Amino acid sequence: MFEEMAKSPAAWLSGSGDEASVVLSTRVRLARNVAGCRYPTSADSDTKKRVVGYFDSTLTRSELLTGGQYLKASDLNDLDRGFLVERHLISPTFLNGDASKALLIGEQERVSVMVNEEDHLRIQALSAGLDTDGSYDLATKYESEIGKHIEFDYDHDFGFLTACPTNAGTGMRASVLIHLPGLVLTREIDKTISRITRSGLVVRGFYGEGSDVLGNLFQISNQNTLGVAEKEILGHITRVTSEIVEEEAAARQTLVVEAQDMIEDKIWRAYGILRHARVLSSDEVMNLLSAVRLGQGMKVIDFLDVPLINEILLLSQPAHLQKYYDREMDHTRRDFVRAQMVREKLRETRV
Amino acid sequence: MFEEMAKSPAAWLSGSGDEASVVLSTRVRLARNVAGCRYPTSADSDTKKRVVGYFDSTLTRSELLTGGQYLKASDLNDLDRGFLVERHLISPTFLNGDASKALLIGEQERVSVMVNEEDHLRIQALSAGLDTDGSYDLATKYESEIGKHIEFDYDHDFGFLTACPTNAGTGMRASVLIHLPGLVLTREIDKTISRITRSGLVVRGFYGEGSDVLGNLFQISNQNTLGVAEKEILGHITRVTSEIVEEEAAARQTLVVEAQDMIEDKIWRAYGILRHARVLSSDEVMNLLSAVRLGQGMKVIDFLDVPLINEILLLSQPAHLQKYYDREMDHTRRDFVRAQMVREKLRETRV
Numbered sequence: 001m002f003e004e005m006a007k008s009p010a011a012w013l014s015g016s017g018d019e020a021s022v023v024l025s026t027r028v029r030l031a032r033n034v035a036g037c038r039y040p041t042s043a044d045s046d047t048k049k050r051v052v053g054y055f056d057s058t059l060t061r062s063e064l065l066t067g068g069q070y071l072k073a074s075d076l077n078d079l080d081r082g083f084l085v086e087r088h089l090i091s092p093t094f095l096n097g098d099a100s101k102a103l104l105i106g107e108q109e110r111v112s113v114m115v116n117e118e119d120h121l122r123i124q125a126l127s128a129g130l131d132t133d134g135s136y137d138l139a140t141k142y143e144s145e146i147g148k149h150i151e152f153d154y155d156h157d158f159g160f161l162t163a164c165p166t167n168a169g170t171g172m173r174a175s176v177l178i179h180l181p182g183l184v185l186t187r188e189i190d191k192t193i194s195r196i197t198r199s200g201l202v203v204r205g206f207y208g209e210g211s212d213v214l215g216n217l218f219q220i221s222n223q224n225t226l227g228v229a230e231k232e233i234l235g236h237i238t239r240v241t242s243e244i245v246e247e248e249a250a251a252r253q254t255l256v257v258e259a260q261d262m263i264e265d266k267i268w269r270a271y272g273i274l275r276h277a278r279v280l281s282s283d284e285v286m287n288l289l290s291a292v293r294l295g296q297g298m299k300v301i302d303f304l305d306v307p308l309i310n311e312i313l314l315l316s317q318p319a320h321l322q323k324y325y326d327r328e329m330d331h332t333r334r335d336f337v338r339a340q341m342v343r344e345k346l347r348e349t350r351v
Numbered sequence: 352m353f354e355e356m357a358k359s360p361a362a363w364l365s366g367s368g369d370e371a372s373v374v375l376s377t378r379v380r381l382a383r384n385v386a387g388c389r390y391p392t393s394a395d396s397d398t399k400k401r402v403v404g405y406f407d408s409t410l411t412r413s414e415l416l417t418g419g420q421y422l423k424a425s426d427l428n429d430l431d432r433g434f435l436v437e438r439h440l441i442s443p444t445f446l447n448g449d450a451s452k453a454l455l456i457g458e459q460e461r462v463s464v465m466v467n468e469e470d471h472l473r474i475q476a477l478s479a480g481l482d483t484d485g486s487y488d489l490a491t492k493y494e495s496e497i498g499k500h501i502e503f504d505y506d507h508d509f510g511f512l513t514a515c516p517t518n519a520g521t522g523m524r525a526s527v528l529i530h531l532p533g534l535v536l537t538r539e540i541d542k543t544i545s546r547i548t549r550s551g552l553v554v555r556g557f558y559g560e561g562s563d564v565l566g567n568l569f570q571i572s573n574q575n576t577l578g579v580a581e582k583e584i585l586g587h588i589t590r591v592t593s594e595i596v597e598e599e600a601a602a603r604q605t606l607v608v609e610a611q612d613m614i615e616d617k618i619w620r621a622y623g624i625l626r627h628a629r630v631l632s633s634d635e636v637m638n639l640l641s642a643v644r645l646g647q648g649m650k651v652i653d654f655l656d657v658p659l660i661n662e663i664l665l666l667s668q669p670a671h672l673q674k675y676y677d678r679e680m681d682h683t684r685r686d687f688v689r690a691q692m693v694r695e696k697l698r699e700t701r702v
Binding site: 275 | 612613615616619620622623624625626627628629630683687690
């Protein structure tokens with residue numbers, strides 16, 4: 001499954017949108033639960049099956065939802081699951097073992113609905129670049145459609161109720177995936193992260209909660225979901241992100257003034273290794289692509305575009321690589337084939 | 352001075368000759384002293400001037416010697432001296448401060464005669480590849496010619512007398528410059544060096560005595576000069592070198608069998624960095640070229656030839672770089688210009 005999907009880039013990594021040279025994508029997810037059912041974390045198997053059943057029957061009654069790709073956990077093997085995680089369509093913890101789970105993928109993979117994750121429904125929308133409103137509007141479009149057929153657990157004082165109290169209220173988590181090599185190289189990043197954290201936002205790694213920072217890619221998301229209006233949260237994230245984009249630009253300017261040769265050397269060496277290496281781990285590709293992406297943004301490398309960089313980033317991940325070549329490969333083989341893929345993708349470029 | 356010389360490769364680095372893919376060059380030098388004069392290490396200024404005078408008048412009486420380029424220490428600045436050391440035409444300690452020194456460079460730079468180094472005369476001949484006889488014949492051709500006009504200090508029991516007793520007898524030191532990345536990568540090099548040492552030979556770095564091993568380049572030379580015939584020494588070095596060449600080939604075969612991807616990756620990464628870096632130190636170039644040279648020898652890289660690799664090796668050295676571009680440059684500037692030179696030289700190649 002997904003071999004064809006692996007061959008086309010994800011829309012949220014199209015490299016378009018506002019601030020696209022720094023902000024890769026924006027994600028908004030809404031947590032919703034079905035009124036009158038125990039939440040997945042404490043529900044028995046029958047309850048969870050019932051929730052999937054509710055969602056099944058909702059799909060058939062909605063033109064919007066019928067258009068998507070609907071999958072049951074039992075349809076998917078480990079590699080399929082890994083692929084979906086890499087594609088940011090499911091959370092790493094979703095689809096682990098438990099069969100009473102389902103997934104809807106809608107509109108160019110910009111939307112996914114996880115059934116029986118921590119909450120009954122997790123509706124997520126992804127956009128390229130900085131676009132909190134676009135992602136929010138898309139997520140609420142699906143939420144409204146589902147809400148026509150399923151009654152959500154809602155409290156007039158608290159708002160939407162969720163399995164974990166940190167999600168209650170709006171049930172919304174908005175996040176941006178942002179590339180900050182300038183702030184890392186100028187060692188300003190810790191100050192920036194402190195400021196983001198003080199403003200009530202959270203900073204995480206590429207794969208979200210608990211993941212490491214790879215390739216200088218950071219996820220910034222809201223902490224609070226309760227007692228704040230959605231638009232307020234989205235506006236706050238957009239403002240803070242715009243500030244960080246400016247700080248990143250200033251850091252890159254500092255690098256040009258103070259260490260141009262050093263930084264151009266770093267960028268070109270990364271390109272040279274990607275262009276010629278025979279063995280590459282996915283972490284190394286992430287880090288080398290970070291330098292190349294910086295080079296693209298600083299116009300040091302003028303023959304590479306963001307969509308290609310994003311495509312390589314996506315395909316370098318283990319499950320993507322296997323889906324792309326349509327065969328299972330062990331770690332050693334992957335590192336070899338990954339380097340081959342990267343060379344082929346870059347060979348089409350000039351230098 | 353030497354700007355033009357810097358633009359053409361040294362004949363001893365032509366990449367031709369026996370075992371040229373492993374043995375870069377062979378050097379033979381003869382130490383001779385003028386009978387009746389104190390040796391330079393203990394001679395006063397007048398004596399040393401007198402020796403230079405003897406040599407001056409010898410030159411004018413010999414067609415062979417007139418053909419060379421004759422230089423006095425006072426003609427040369429620090430950069431000129433550095434250039435000659437890098438070109439292996441003088442020893443690093445020659446031309447330090449003392450004006451009563453002279454240098455003859457003959458036949459395509461394959462011969463040099465240092466006047467008032469540690470001994471009155473050091474006659475050296477260089478050949479590409481493994482060629483102890485060729486170098487010896489060339490050195491003795493000059494030695495005989497000079498011997499027609501200058502009486503050498505010779506003892507019927509000891510042979511030629513020299514400033515340091517370790518050179519007495521034949522006064523000959525023969526050495527090969529050999530590239531052993533396979534033995535280094537398979538960690539066999541220490542065993543090989545022990546065996547070389549036990550056979551009575553000495554192993555040194557790229558610039559000879561007291562220098563570090565750079566780029567997996569080793570100099571192997573004879574220890575004994577006394578009580579052994581020249582031909583015996585040369586034969587011994589040739590035999591041992593041929594054995595090492597075989598060991599190196601076996602090591603490369605082991606690498607192919609046990610770690611082909613790893614070794615090809617190392618080779619191509621080195622090429623990628625050389626091809627794209629913006630800042631390169633000369634030590635780094637030496638090490639990267641070692642991998643590229645290995646790749647050429649193993650036919651992993653098929654579009655680079657040994658003469659080009661040797662040319663880059665030579666031009667990467669600090670004085671060569673400045674002579675090549677005909678301007679003095681500080682360390683930082685050199686690292687930048689060196690990377691530019693390497694890119695230009697490699698740009699003419701395929702990938």
